[in-house]
Amino acid sequence: MASATVESAVAKDDLVIPLIDFAPFLTADPSTKKSTADAVLNGFQNAGFIYLKNHGIPSSTVQTVFANSTKFFARPTQQKLDLGWYSPKANRGYTAQGREKTSLIEEEGDVEKLRKEVPDLKESFEIGRDDEPGMPNMWPKAAGDEDAKVFKEVMMEFHSTCKKLHMQVMRAIALGMGIEESWFDGFTDGGDNTLRLLHYPGVSKKIFKRDDGLLQVRAGEHSDYGSITLLFQDQRGGLQVRSPKGTFVDATPIADTIVINAGDLLSRWSNDTIKSTKHRVVEPPPKPEDADKDEYPPRYSIAYFCNPNFERMIEAIPGTYEEAGKKYEAINSGDYLVRRLTATY
Ligand SMILES: O=C(O)CCC(=O)C(=O)O
Numbered sequence: 292m293a294s295a296t297v298e299s300a301v302a303k304d305d306l307v308i309p310l311i312d313f314a315p316f317l318t319a320d321p322s323t324k325k326s327t328a329d330a331v332l333n334g335f336q337n338a339g340f341i342y343l344k345n346h347g348i349p350s351s352t353v354q355t356v357f358a359n360s361t362k363f364f365a366r367p368t369q370q371k372l373d374l375g376w377y378s379p380k381a382n383r384g385y386t387a388q389g390r391e392k393t394s395l396i397e398e399e400g401d402v403e404k405l406r407k408e409v410p411d412l413k414e415s416f417e418i419g420r421d422d423e424p425g426m427p428n429m430w431p432k433a434a435g436d437e438d439a440k441v442f443k444e445v446m447m448e449f450h451s452t453c454k455k456l457h458m459q460v461m462r463a464i465a466l467g468m469g470i471e472e473s474w475f476d477g478f479t480d481g482g483d484n485t486l487r488l489l490h491y492p493g494v495s496k497k498i499f500k501r502d503d504g505l506l507q508v509r510a511g512e513h514s515d516y517g518s519i520t521l522l523f524q525d526q527r528g529g530l531q532v533r534s535p536k537g538t539f540v541d542a543t544p545i546a547d548t549i550v551i552n553a554g555d556l557l558s559r560w561s562n563d564t565i566k567s568t569k570h571r572v573v574e575p576p577p578k579p580e581d582a583d584k585d586e587y588p589p590r591y592s593i594a595y596f597c598n599p600n601f602e603r604m605i606e607a608i609p610g611t612y613e614e615a616g617k618k619y620e621a622i623n624s625g626d627y628l629v630r631r632l633t634a635t636y
């Protein structure tokens with residue numbers, strides 16, 4: 292089968308992140324579908340990251356979500372604190388700056404130490420499925436507040452839009468792996484995914500110039516936990532991905548694309564054939580229009596963290612373990628995520 296020519300979005304220090312046109316996959320011509328699927332799988336196997344264009348989510352939709360996110364974070368601090376993130380199991384609500392430390396640490400306790408040293412310069416708001424008993428989303432009060440009403444509608448709609456794309460990308464991975472295209476459907480149809488709005492407030496440029504040798508970041512180095520993450524970023528920049536050489540390479544924003552990365556659970560599920568690559572958000576690259584300002588402008592991003600249905604057991608995908616053997620025991624998807632979240636908050 293002829294493989295499609297794939298452009299690269301990032302190519303530095305042996306990190307090659309492909310820029311993949313997803314339209315051929317979505318429009319279902321069998322031969323181009325397969326080569327697109329191969330490109331998706333190769334991207335996750337080699338870099339752990341891809342950029343996707345023509346993914347089917349209109350840019351007007353994404354703009355509306357960003358606009359609503361910006362309005363949300365502009366609410367008074369107390370209003371946001373009243374919607375506080377309340378448990379790893381629910382993973383819903385608002386997290387103020389300094390509360391979470393995305394990190395490499397898996398032990399509780401260590402995270403406390405790291406957080407004090409260099410807090411992440413961000414606030415976030417997490418939204419889960421809206422129909423999970425005992426785990427309510429933390430919506431701003433809608434009575435007499437039109438923005439709050441619209442916010443909820445926009446976010447729930449986007450949650451379901453992203454859920455569909457998660458299913459499609461997992462189908463592409465399946466087809467790329469040579470298993471039944473629908474193989475993952477029974478793992479992705481539950482929508483146990485988290486929509487996270489992120490705001491990195493404008494900060495003084497000086498904050499990044501520390502004299503204690505520590506690196507001030509907007510979000511610390513980490514890998515994501517679940518199957519895949521759909522990341523929508525504004526044009527500000529600052530996201531970096533770890534290369535095979537150990538350097539951090541800019542994942543420069545490309546308009547109308549989604550950056551998609553594989554998480555730790557997909558890596559485990561694929562018997563380590565797919566990579567879950569470390570990334571972070573740092574001081575943004577200089578732009579001519581900010582040159583004579585003392586502050587960097589804010590950055591907004593939207594991450595949609597996808598997970599296999601929480602009730603499912605995750606055990607090596609067919610085709611990934613027959614030769615090498617299974618590297619990991621079966622694990623419950625929901626338990627795995629709660630364990631990881633418990634260590635970071
Ligand atoms: O804001 C970004 O660009 C990345 C955020 C991220 O990696 C995360 O929240 O897991």
Ligand SMILES: [Fe+2]
Binds near residue numbers: 514570
């Ligand atoms: Fe991440």
